[in-house]
Amino acid sequence: MTTERNDGDERNRTRSNPYSAARVVGRITGILHRVTRSRAVKWGTLLFGTLSMVLVFGVASKTMYGVEHGGNLLAYWHISLAWVAATALGTTFLGSVLYLRYRGQFWSRLAHSAGELGFLFATLTLLLGSVWGKVIWNSWWEWTDVRLVTFLVVWFIYAGYLVVSSATTRGTGDRYAAVYGIIGFVTVPISYASTRLWTPTFHETTMGNPQVSANIDPTTLVVTLVAATLLYVYLLGLRIHVHEVADRVRRVQSARR
Amino acid sequence: MEPLLLFGYTALFVALFGYVAYLQRRLHRLERRLDDAR
Numbered sequence: 001m002t003t004e005r006n007d008g009d010e011r012n013r014t015r016s017n018p019y020s021a022a023r024v025v026g027r028i029t030g031i032l033h034r035v036t037r038s039r040a041v042k043w044g045t046l047l048f049g050t051l052s053m054v055l056v057f058g059v060a061s062k063t064m065y066g067v068e069h070g071g072n073l074l075a076y077w078h079i080s081l082a083w084v085a086a087t088a089l090g091t092t093f094l095g096s097v098l099y100l101r102y103r104g105q106f107w108s109r110l111a112h113s114a115g116e117l118g119f120l121f122a123t124l125t126l127l128l129g130s131v132w133g134k135v136i137w138n139s140w141w142e143w144t145d146v147r148l149v150t151f152l153v154v155w156f157i158y159a160g161y162l163v164v165s166s167a168t169t170r171g172t173g174d175r176y177a178a179v180y181g182i183i184g185f186v187t188v189p190i191s192y193a194s195t196r197l198w199t200p201t202f203h204e205t206t207m208g209n210p211q212v213s214a215n216i217d218p219t220t221l222v223v224t225l226v227a228a229t230l231l232y233v234y235l236l237g238l239r240i241h242v243h244e245v246a247d248r249v250r251r252v253q254s255a256r257r
Numbered sequence: 258m259e260p261l262l263l264f265g266y267t268a269l270f271v272a273l274f275g276y277v278a279y280l281q282r283r284l285h286r287l288e289r290r291l292d293d294a295r
Contacts, residue, residue, distance in 0.1 A: 070259035077269060124272055131265045231273070238280050245287040252294040 025098070029106050036237025045234050048227035052076070055220040064136060064215050071135035076220055078128040080228035081121050082151075088118030088232060089158060089188050096181035099174065105247065106240075108174045111181050112165050113239035117232060119158045126155060137202055147203035150191035157184040 035041065056076050064072040095111030098104070129148075130140050142148055161184055165177035195203050 069261075071261040071265070073262055074265040077266075081269075120272070120276060124269060127268055128265050131261050135261060235277070235280075238277070238284070242280055242284050242287065245284060245291060249287055249291050249294060252291060256294065 022102070025102055025104070029104065032106075032110070033240075036233055036240065041230055041234050041237070045227065045230040048223060048230055052220070052224040052227040055217070055223055060217045060220045061215060067136050069135045071132060074128045074132045074135075075214070075216060076224045077228070078125060078132055079216075079221065080224045081125040081128065083225055084228045084232040085118050085121035085125055085154075086188055086192065087229070088114045088121060088236075089154070089185060091236070092118060092158075092161070092181045093185035093188075096178035099178045100182075108178065109240050109243040109247075110236075111178060113236055113243060115158060115161050115165065115181060116239060117235055119155070119162055121232070122151070122155045122158060126151065133202070142202050145202040146194040146198045147191065150187070150194045154187045154191050157187050160184070 056073050060073060060076065062068055062070055062072050064075060091114035092111045095107045095114060099107035099111060133142070134140050161177065161180050164180050165173070168174075168176050190197070
């Protein structure tokens with residue numbers, strides 16, 4: 001009886017206060033749903049993706065760090081993929097925090113979808129980076145480079161996240177995955193700051209470093225970053241939709257039993 | 258076109274289009290299962 005009254009009071013408070021946390025979170029959920037499934041994101045991905053390819057192959061210079069080679073053109077998507085991987089893993093962190101706080105299924109789906117995409121983008125970052133490394137360092141992999149090693153740690157952490165979220169049951173399992181998503185995120189800023197924290201051997205600090213010699217075309221890089229971000233938002237919407245339909249199937253099947 | 262450049266962008270396209278195709282296929286299967294369950 002007391003619990004029912006408390007629930008009723010909570011609902012009334014939520015209804016009367018337009019700025020209550022539950023309402024704000026509900027509104028954010030609605031906006032995220034609309035944004036990830038909008039046509040603007042789909043067409044924007046296609047438009048910026050095509051424009052990026054035109055700029056990479058038609059405008060950008062093939063000479064980087066004093067080495068002239070077509071393989072240098074991989075740098076634009078390598079950097080952009082690293083950016084979206086970090087954004088996706090940041091989304092997993094936020095989704096996990098919000099799931100533990102508000103328990104809405106949307107946050108759990110968001111965290112898992114972003115974690116899966118983050119893992120995919122991190123894998124592609126490592127692959128393209130390795131090929132680009134062969135061009136400018138004449139080596140596929142360098143164990144002495146802090147950025148490479150810390151990024152590999154991030155990759156393993158998120159491989160573990162996917163294993164944890166797929167191997168556990170719904171409900172309790174989602175909570176374990178959320179805790180893992182929060183703790184695991186610590187590795188992402190460490191990897192980003194590694195070139196400042198330790199002495200870099202191959203990767204140099206690029207942001208705020210006037211002596212950087214990469215010779216990267218800023219317009220091509222910005223267009224590629226936008227294309228990769230839109231691609232991430234589109235894939236995130238699609239992955240969340242798959243989660244929602246799977247949950248609906250599960251609900252209908254359990255109701256029939 | 259240099260082989261490394263070709264390999265890098267081919268791998269990128271195959272992975273991304275493969276992932277989209279996998280999600281679309283899974284979505285269609287789930288939608289069919291949902292219709293059957295109803």
